[in-house]
Amino acid sequence: MKFDTPATTNPIDRLKVIGQPTDRIEGPLKTCGQAPYAYEQHEAAQHQAYGFMVGSAIAKGRITRMDLDQARAAPGVLAIVTAANAGKLGKGKYNAAHLLAGPEVQHYHQAVALVVAETFEQARAAAQLVHVEYSVDKGRFDLAAVRDQGVEPKDELPDVRHGDFDTAFAAAAVQFDQTYSTPDQSHAMMEPHATLAAWQGDHLTLWTSNQMIAWSVGDIAATLGLPKDKVRLISPYIGGGFGGKLFIRADAILAALGARLASRPVKVALARPQMANNTTHRPATLQRIRLGATTDGKLTAIAHEGWSGNLAEGKVELAAQPSQLLYAGENRLVSMRLAPLDLPEGNAMRAPGEAPGLMVLEIAMDEMAEKLKLDPIQFRILNDTQVDPVKTERPFSRRRLIECLQTGAEHFGWDKRNATPGTRREGRWLIGMGVAAAIRNNLLVKSGAKVRLERDGKITVETDMTDIGTGSYTIIAQTAAEMMGVELADVTVHLGDSNFPVSSGSGGQFGANCSTAGVYAACMKLREAVTKKLGMTEGEAVFAEGHVQLGSRQVPLRNAAQNGAIEAEDSIEFADLAKQYQQSTFGAHFVEVAVDAFTGEVRVRRMLAVCSAGRILNPKTARSQVIGAMTMGVGAALMEELAVDKRLGFFVNHDLAGYEVPVHADIPHQEVIFLDETDPISSPMKAKGVGELGICGVSAAVANAIYNATGARVREYPITLDKILDSLPPMI
Amino acid sequence: MNDHPPSGLSRRRFLILGAVTATAFALPPFISLKAYAAHLEQPAMANVTFEVNGKPQALEVDNRTTLLDALREHLHLTGSKKGCDHGQCGACTVIVDGRRINSCLTLAVMQDGAKVTTVEGLGLPDRLHPMQAAFIKHDGYQCGYCTPGQICSAVAALKEIRDGIPSHASPSLTEPPQLITSELQERMSGNICRCGAYSNIIEAISEVAEVSA
Numbered sequence: 001m002k003f004d005t006p007a008t009t010n011p012i013d014r015l016k017v018i019g020q021p022t023d024r025i026e027g028p029l030k031t032c033g034q035a036p037y038a039y040e041q042h043e044a045a046q047h048q049a050y051g052f053m054v055g056s057a058i059a060k061g062r063i064t065r066m067d068l069d070q071a072r073a074a075p076g077v078l079a080i081v082t083a084a085n086a087g088k089l090g091k092g093k094y095n096a097a098h099l100l101a102g103p104e105v106q107h108y109h110q111a112v113a114l115v116v117a118e119t120f121e122q123a124r125a126a127a128q129l130v131h132v133e134y135s136v137d138k139g140r141f142d143l144a145a146v147r148d149q150g151v152e153p154k155d156e157l158p159d160v161r162h163g164d165f166d167t168a169f170a171a172a173a174v175q176f177d178q179t180y181s182t183p184d185q186s187h188a189m190m191e192p193h194a195t196l197a198a199w200q201g202d203h204l205t206l207w208t209s210n211q212m213i214a215w216s217v218g219d220i221a222a223t224l225g226l227p228k229d230k231v232r233l234i235s236p237y238i239g240g241g242f243g244g245k246l247f248i249r250a251d252a253i254l255a256a257l258g259a260r261l262a263s264r265p266v267k268v269a270l271a272r273p274q275m276a277n278n279t280t281h282r283p284a285t286l287q288r289i290r291l292g293a294t295t296d297g298k299l300t301a302i303a304h305e306g307w308s309g310n311l312a313e314g315k316v317e318l319a320a321q322p323s324q325l326l327y328a329g330e331n332r333l334v335s336m337r338l339a340p341l342d343l344p345e346g347n348a349m350r351a352p353g354e355a356p357g358l359m360v361l362e363i364a365m366d367e368m369a370e371k372l373k374l375d376p377i378q379f380r381i382l383n384d385t386q387v388d389p390v391k392t393e394r395p396f397s398r399r400r401l402i403e404c405l406q407t408g409a410e411h412f413g414w415d416k417r418n419a420t421p422g423t424r425r426e427g428r429w430l431i432g433m434g435v436a437a438a439i440r441n442n443l444l445v446k447s448g449a450k451v452r453l454e455r456d457g458k459i460t461v462e463t464d465m466t467d468i469g470t471g472s473y474t475i476i477a478q479t480a481a482e483m484m485g486v487e488l489a490d491v492t493v494h495l496g497d498s499n500f501p502v503s504s505g506s507g508g509q510f511g512a513n514c515s516t517a518g519v520y521a522a523c524m525k526l527r528e529a530v531t532k533k534l535g536m537t538e539g540e541a542v543f544a545e546g547h548v549q550l551g552s553r554q555v556p557l558r559n560a561a562q563n564g565a566i567e568a569e570d571s572i573e574f575a576d577l578a579k580q581y582q583q584s585t586f587g588a589h590f591v592e593v594a595v596d597a598f599t600g601e602v603r604v605r606r607m608l609a610v611c612s613a614g615r616i617l618n619p620k621t622a623r624s625q626v627i628g629a630m631t632m633g634v635g636a637a638l639m640e641e642l643a644v645d646k647r648l649g650f651f652v653n654h655d656l657a658g659y660e661v662p663v664h665a666d667i668p669h670q671e672v673i674f675l676d677e678t679d680p681i682s683s684p685m686k687a688k689g690v691g692e693l694g695i696c697g698v699s700a701a702v703a704n705a706i707y708n709a710t711g712a713r714v715r716e717y718p719i720t721l722d723k724i725l726d727s728l729p730p731m732i
Numbered sequence: 733m734n735d736h737p738p739s740g741l742s743r744r745r746f747l748i749l750g751a752v753t754a755t756a757f758a759l760p761p762f763i764s765l766k767a768y769a770a771h772l773e774q775p776a777m778a779n780v781t782f783e784v785n786g787k788p789q790a791l792e793v794d795n796r797t798t799l800l801d802a803l804r805e806h807l808h809l810t811g812s813k814k815g816c817d818h819g820q821c822g823a824c825t826v827i828v829d830g831r832r833i834n835s836c837l838t839l840a841v842m843q844d845g846a847k848v849t850t851v852e853g854l855g856l857p858d859r860l861h862p863m864q865a866a867f868i869k870h871d872g873y874q875c876g877y878c879t880p881g882q883i884c885s886a887v888a889a890l891k892e893i894r895d896g897i898p899s900h901a902s903p904s905l906t907e908p909p910q911l912i913t914s915e916l917q918e919r920m921s922g923n924i925c926r927c928g929a930y931s932n933i934i935e936a937i938s939e940v941a942e943v944s945a
Contacts, residue, residue: 027868028857030876031883033811033850040810075775120805121796122775190815190823190877190926239813239877240926272816469874469927624871624929631928656820656924663921665901667930669913 001521004575007680011543012520017481017488018685021620025488026237026473035237038209038269039194044234045205045265048196049078051116051258052123053250054130055109055274059649060139060342062103063112067131071115074129076122079261081114086257092219094247096314096345099223100254105134106311107344108650109277114254116262139342140309141649143284147307150337153316160324162390163331165290168301172292176368180289180715182319182356183641184651185282186275186659187349191239193279194269197255204259205232208252210496211241212505213464216248217498223253235496238506241468242632243348246507249279276344276654281642283308283317283346285356289364292331297372299329299383304361309341317346318353322696323361325584326439328385342649348507350632351692354440355699359636359717362436362700366707370419376704377405377414380437388582397581397681400612401437404588407673408435408610412590421711422729429594429603430729432709436697438587442614442679442688443510444578447518448501448571451480451526455565457546457558458490461522465503465515466496469628470691471621472506472515478618479516479685483523485543485557501569509585509689512617517572517683525568530560572683581681585613585693589630589701595709600721600728602706604634608671609698614679614688626694627670633698635662641718782846784809785853793840799833800824802840803850811851811880815924822923825881825888826850832888834922851880854887862943863887866936874927882923886937889919893941911941 012018029035042048056063068080083089083102091098101110113130117123140146152159169175195208204226210216213233221228238245251268258266270278285308292301304323308316316338323334349355369379381402388394409415417433418424424431449463461480467473477491484491494500501522504514531541536550547554560566577583592606609626616622639660642651653659678686699717707713712727776795781788784807791806800817803809803826812835815823819837826835827849855861863883866872873879892899893909901918902909909915916937917930925933 023868024871024873026876027873028860028864030873030879031851031864031867032854032856032860033809033852033880034857035876036810037813037877039814040804042808042810119794119797120801121794125796188926190821190875190924191813192815238875239815240875242926269814272818272820469876471874620871621874624874624927624932627931628874628928631930632926655818656816657818661924661926662928662930663924664917664930664934665914665921667917667928669934670931 001524001570002573002575003683004577007684007686010684011483012685014482017478018617019615020618022474022478022488022618024471024474024621025477037191037237037239038196038207038235039267041196041207044196044207045198047264049116049118049262049264049266050120050123051114051255051266051268052127053111053254053268053270053274054113054115054127055278056101056105056112057132058105058134058136059108061105061134061136063101063105063132064135065133070131071126071129074122074126076118077115077126078118078264079116079258081254081257081261082112085261088225090222090225092222092248094215094219096311099250107277107342109274111250111254111278114258114268116258116266139649140340141343141644142646143286143307143309143339143341146309146339146341147286150307150339153336153338156316157318157321157336160332160334160390165301165303165331165333168331169290169292169303172300173295174293174372176291176364176371178289178364178367178715180287180360180363182285182359182717184284184644185349185636185640186642187242187244188656188659188661189240189242189244192270192272192275193245193249193251195252195255196265196267197259198265199259203230204256205234206252206256207234209238209245210235210248211238211245211466211468211507213466213496213498214502215505219248220252224256233498235466238466238468241506242350243352243507244279246348273655276642276651276659280345280347282349283310285317285319287319287360289361291364291368293368293372297374297379297382299327301331302327302329303333306336307339308346309339310346311342312340314345315347317356319357321353322357322439324390325388325582326361326437327383328389329383332390343644350629351440351695354696358436358438358697359699362697363703363715366704376435377409380405394580394582397583398612398614398677398679399584399586400675400677401586403675404586404610404612405437408588408590408608411673412608417708421708425597428597430597430709431592431594432705432707434591434701434704434708436589436701436704438589438693438696440509440585440693440696442583442585442682443508444574445504445510445514446571446573447504447514448569449503449519449522450501450567450569451519451522452565452567453526453530453557453561455561457556457561458492459484459486460492461519462494462500463503463515463518464496464498464500465511466506468506470506470511470625471618472511474621475512475516475617476519479519480523483520483527486546501571509692512689513683513685513687514572516617516685520684521570521572522568525570526566529566529568530557533560533566577681583682585688585690587611587693587696589697591701591705593702593705593709595706597728597731600725602638602719604666604702605668607668609694610673610675611690611693612675612677613690613693614677614682615686616674617685617687619674622674622690623672625691626672629691629694630670630698631662631667633695634666634702636717637699637702637719639718778841780841780844782843782848784848785850791840795839795841797840798836799838799840799843800835803835809850809852813877813880815878822885823878823881825884825923827884827888832885851883854883862940866940870932870936872929872933872936874929878923878925882925882933885920885923889916890941892919913938
């Protein structure tokens, strides 16, 4: 189905099942420990052996010698994979670095070997006996030191020069110019990257933990030199991804190589301390913001310049991107520079670009509002735009940022905020409120599904879409139930198998809208087949309550399948509505913090997000996506930082004790308001995404609240107490 | 192995270089390599019997096998999750003799005679434990990987409060702790949820606490 004109009234609009706050359909399995993740597929293959990865102990250089004798002689060892016996390996389209090093080493903890043994304990012990010698090359590990070597990422974000920034900024009555930094961050999903690999002849099956099944089939085939049709990926449950499982990683390739060498199915999970350096991370950024405005607060000039680093084939972190679209202003410069670094590969993490970009831009807007003596909400409202500020002929399909800000202000009690920092105190606590705007673009990706009416009248959906905690199982079942007019319990959903039609996958907050739109397309086809079978082709039949009705004739749906199941497959393909309309989601984040007047300890006391994101397919699971993203935003604001050893080139705090993420005690009750809306320009579902919108701007709202509480303006994330102690108001 | 850093190298750099050039030699100084290798030829195995979810289990395990791996790899009870294997995340939380522990931080052989309850022992889809039902109702999970640990931890944490065991958040060591949000948040802070379902998890636990109080 081609989606080339805005959606009109369709069966989804009935909202009998869609739009309801349904419990997750896989909830009983997950809460009872019955949902099998990648490392838990005991039934999938017989005689599974265990693989344990050995990571490089240097960041850059060459392996000069490997001594495997001791490891080979260790009890239980079946095989040891190294570059020397792996055969020729290619590199996947989505990987910057090779997944198995040798002889060249590209980053710290890049895999150098996999030890396969009968038991996990034996594999782990023998992995310690792999003896590797290296020659070390000098690497580049300090972004600030290499920023001037940065180049324009012409394919990803060529410089945006609109109007004449320099002249407008120079002429602006009020000017603002500040530089900020955001650190490297780790996805730190709870389930480590894991894969079980089994060969049947030249056919490889991988039970793995992966967000993008079709991409990954392609990359496994490319890496191992196999035709794509010889690779099957199965990923029914994924213990968190956040972008860290968009791509195949070493566990998948090593498990496949280990299984081939040992002639046994082999399973591999990365050990937690290997994850931060072996896999990808969100790259650190340096960002400079310049704003020019009239004295009454109209922005006339906006410059957002950023720098990030990566390995040779890695991408830039598009941190400046949100400044293309968030605010009006006739003169604009948006640019990123990508500098060479030899740290592990940087790549997408929840709201890539927007998350670190808004961490910075939305502090700058708070600072500028203060300079203009404007309320920060009023300042943002003054500079709203209903069209793409660079291509003004392109309107936003829906943009209700002002309503998000106003609704939130009213709900949160923004009027109780004292604009003068450091003036509200409750005992030992300094109290402050902060706000930030959020924008995250609505991406549209082709997505397919197969839908079957079974003989008993029940519906089965199959698609290679994944559920990474996002609620895909549930909203896909809701979509099929709505379309076919059956109960939610009558729909079975199978996900995450490369034998199923290719979906959008889970990334870029496009999964919910695109994958359900793909199911919608397949259901439209199935409805057609059903009405044809029932001889109800004249006019538009209604599918409801297990029946198909046309005029006065009503037939049970299952009658259509009494001679055999009926199957339909289709995809949603998006035409160029995205060219005519800028499609984005918007939000406003409100945060109240208490800062200990003596120690500088920050406690987040209240949080509210107001989201404008099209139709909300399931308010319960969507709200969870948003509060989860808000939580990650608190982490980014207050604690998350991969500390770089700039001499040896690795992330030092590479486990969950060293890399701190929010825990229960850090997070208060969180509130989310979804504005009631539909966006018929997005898809037949009239939905957009929320999973990344939820993190956009949160950290800046925390930072702004800390400033309001204390007068401490920190421009280097994370805002740890050592950075605010010196700026705390005098103790009385 | 030289115990002292060679001159000109910081201790920190020495440690890292040590790991580079001598991974094979990362042994306690009192064990010779030869002895270690000989020792490895015969992995030490032990018999252990314990009760898991009311069912007696007799296993022969490698002495190095954690309780977590005994459950997951030997008994195929994969509800208990391995998130870090270092006691940093809480995904492996199970209840042993009435108290919650990180099952990755205890060896199976240390639990001889113990009574172990895992998430599977609390309830199954057709007979949910009230805590499992509350997690579903309040959407106290997303990806589901930390969830069994959160649920085991929550069940045991409520019991700790009922038993009068104080926490860091308790105002007094002698007064009975209160069933309040700050107590629950403190006691649950060893269970990380990267999806960030904390707000919902606390609502789920609070509902069960109110009903069972």
